[in-house]
Amino acid sequence: MAKKERIREALTELPSREYLMQRVALGWRPAAIEWEREILPEGATEPYAEEIPYGLRVAPDCGGLVENPQEKEIITLALDMIVEDCPLSRVAAELNKRGYTTRAAKAWTPSDLFTLLPRMIQVGPRLFTSEQWTTRRQRLPRVV
Numbered sequence: 001m002a003k004k005e006r007i008r009e010a011l012t013e014l015p016s017r018e019y020l021m022q023r024v025a026l027g028w029r030p031a032a033i034e035w036e037r038e039i040l041p042e043g044a045t046e047p048y049a050e051e052i053p054y055g056l057r058v059a060p061d062c063g064g065l066v067e068n069p070q071e072k073e074i075i076t077l078a079l080d081m082i083v084e085d086c087p088l089s090r091v092a093a094e095l096n097k098r099g100y101t102t103r104a105a106k107a108w109t110p111s112d113l114f115t116l117l118p119r120m121i122q123v124g125p126r127l128f129t130s131e132q133w134t135t136r137r138q139r140l141p142r143v144v
Contacts, residue, residue: 006031052065053065053119053122054071054075054103054116054119055067055068055071055072055075055119055123056068056071057071070100072127074095074100075116075119075120075123075127076127077091077094077095077098078091078095078113078116078120079120079124079127081094082120087110088110088113088114089110091108091110091113092107092108092109092110092112092113095108096108
């Protein structure tokens, strides 16, 4: 009976078909496949990867989240225009006209604003102090 020669190759990527055919042409045949994956130690959690809510940013001391003044200004302007019954296309145009961009440094679109609506609803009640709200409320159209 012939002796068998075995080798083990460490892979950094999946082998290509050409590579496998080259090995077969040299007389090798696959004898096993060894798989591996990384696992977290017991009790460990995945790194935190949730996006920071719009209107907030990481505090300078990295101890939490603080208000982002520019994003608050964008939310305020957008809410004012939406309450005045402006279409999202006009709100986006106004934000772009004033030089505001999204977090991705792109021009605002109506779909960007639509995606931001839940955050606007969430932050709206805390956005204005009672004095600011009183002033803004006077500008709103009267609904009978």
